Amino acid sequence: MLVLATPTPTPSPTPTGGLVDPDKVVNEMTVACTGDPICSAFTDLLPRAGWAPLVATTITIAVIVIIALLIRNVVHRLINRVITRAAASPLTGRWRKTAAVTDGIDALMHERRKQRAETIGSVLRHVGTIVIFGTAVLTVLEKLTIPIAPLLTSVGIVGVALGFGAQELVKDFIAGMFMLLEDQYGVGDVVDVGAAIGTVEAVTLRVTRLRDADGRVWYVRNGTITRVGNESQGWSRAYLDVPVAYDTDLAAVRTLLARVADELWDDGDYREKVIVDKPDVFGVEQMSDSSLVFRISVKTLPAQQAAVARELRLRVKSALDEAGIALAA
Structure with a gap:
């Protein structure tokens, strides 16, 4: 006897969780808008319709973006004002011995302070922009009913991984x-x-x-x-050692070197542009088996010590030749 098998019904496909249900998203946005006082206020201004919560959510997101832009502009203005005031602050002059302040050192210190202030201001502006826009993006995602907790967790994990992989880069930035x-x-x-x-x-x-x-x-x-x-911060110092023989009149040598130092200090081309303080003529700085060494010290603008030392050598050599004093070997 032939028995026919009854066909079994084919199961209908079940929806997968990978697809987004538009109706579900709209319902979640509507519920979220109802619980938000700002979005609800915009909803009350619109006609009683099903699309009102969606339009109110869109307006709320636009308001968030506009507020973020306004806050960013205000923060940038505040940073620029603080940086400008810091760059224009007066010098204290505490590192100078004399009360006189040369125009050259003032201009140099002002330019240096301005460069540093502008660099720090640029960093602060970038950090402020990242924080403000990052907060705005998270707020917008929340208004779109996108869960931000998993996103923050993922960002934290990625940040830890990048931190381990870019330790040297982070070290460079912190040191900078x-x-x-x-x-x-x-x-x-x-x-x-x-x-x-x-x-x-x-x-x-x-x-x-x-x-x-x-x-x-x-x-x-x-x-x-x-x-x-x-070698260029604040001021520099030029040294000149003058060796003379033991039988030389030491008092005459010291008087001659003091006169050369005074002439250099009185020279307007150096006093107003290069030299910061009056040169000092020390006594016998060193003693060897064949000579006694006098030293002249001149405080100069940063990185100008070599030029001052060259000029000082020429003047000392000419003065020694005129006085008939020979340098020791």
Whole structure:
């Protein structure tokens, strides 16, 4: 006997969770708008219709974006005002011995302070923009009923992973921030950072660009700089050692060197533009088996000590020749 099998019904496909249900999203936005006082206020201004909550949510998002832009502009204006005031603050002059302040040192210090203030202001403006717009984006996502808790968790995990992978980069940025805040060096300074010695051409939060005496350009990461020797900060000092024989009249030599130092100080081309304080003529600085060494010290503008030392050598040599005093070997 032949038995026919009854066909079994084919199961209908069930909806997968990967697709977004538009009706569900609209309902969630409507419920969220009802619980939001701002969105509800916009809903009350619109006609009683099903699309009113959606339009009110859109208006609320637009208001959030506009408020974020306004706050960003206000923060940038405040930062610019503070930076401008910091760049224009008067000098204290505490590092100078004399009360007189030369125009050259004032202009140099003002330019240096201005560069540092502008760099710090740029960093603050970028940080403010990221914080304000980041908060606005999270608020907009919440208005769109997109859960931000998983997003924040994912961002935190990614941030930790990037932190482990970019430790050197983070170290460079932190070191660059402290370097700028502490004003360790700036563009135009002659510095020794261990890895290289040269003139600073550019300073960023990540690297410092130097050019050495041979013209070679060095890129030094800020995180690798453990010590800085700055030859151009505040002021420099020029030294000149004058060796004379033991049988020379020491009082005459000291009087002659003092006269040369006074003439250099009275020279308007140097006193107003290069030299900061009156030169000092010390006594016998060193003694050897063949000579006594006198020393002249001159405080100059940053990085001008070499030019002053060259001029001082010429004047001392001419004065010694006129007085018939020979230099010791």
